[in-house]
Amino acid sequence: MARADAGTGDDEPREIRLVENPDGQWTARDLQAEVSAQGSTRSAALENLDAVVDTVVGDGGHEPTDSELRDLGVDPETARTQDDDLPDVLQ
Numbered sequence: 001m002a003r004a005d006a007g008t009g010d011d012e013p014r015e016i017r018l019v020e021n022p023d024g025q026w027t028a029r030d031l032q033a034e035v036s037a038q039g040s041t042r043s044a045a046l047e048n049l050d051a052v053v054d055t056v057v058g059d060g061g062h063e064p065t066d067s068e069l070r071d072l073g074v075d076p077e078t079a080r081t082q083d084d085d086l087p088d089v090l091q
Contacts, residue, residue, distance in 0.1 A: 016049065018042060033057050 015031040021038075026045035029036040030053050037052045039045035055061045066076040 016046070018045065 012032075014033075017029045017031060019027045019029075020042075021027055025038050025040060026042050027036055027038050028042075028045040028049040030049055033053050033056055035049070035052050035056055037045060037048035039048050064072075069076045069079055
C-alpha cells in the first residue's frame with residue numbers, strides 16, 4: 001500500500017491523485033515526485049506508484065543481471081565494455 005513518505009526518506013506528507021480510467025484501469029499520480037503508475041485495481045496502482053517513486057527519488061532499482069540483459073537480447077560483455085556515449089537515437 002502507498003506509504004506516507006513514498007520513498008523520499010522524509011516525513012513530508014505525499015499528495016497522491018487516484019483516477020479510474022474509462023477502460024477500468026486505475027492511475028495513481030504522486031504530485032510531488034511528478035510520476036504516475038497504473039494498475040488494474042486501486043491497490044495495484046498505488047503499489048506500482050510506490051515502486052516508481054522508490055526508483056526515481058529513492059534508491060530502488062538495481063544494475064541488470066547478466067540473465068536480465070540476455071533476456072532483452074543484449075550481450076552482457078558488450079554492454080559493460082561500451083563507452084558512456086549515448087546511442088544516436090537517444091542524443
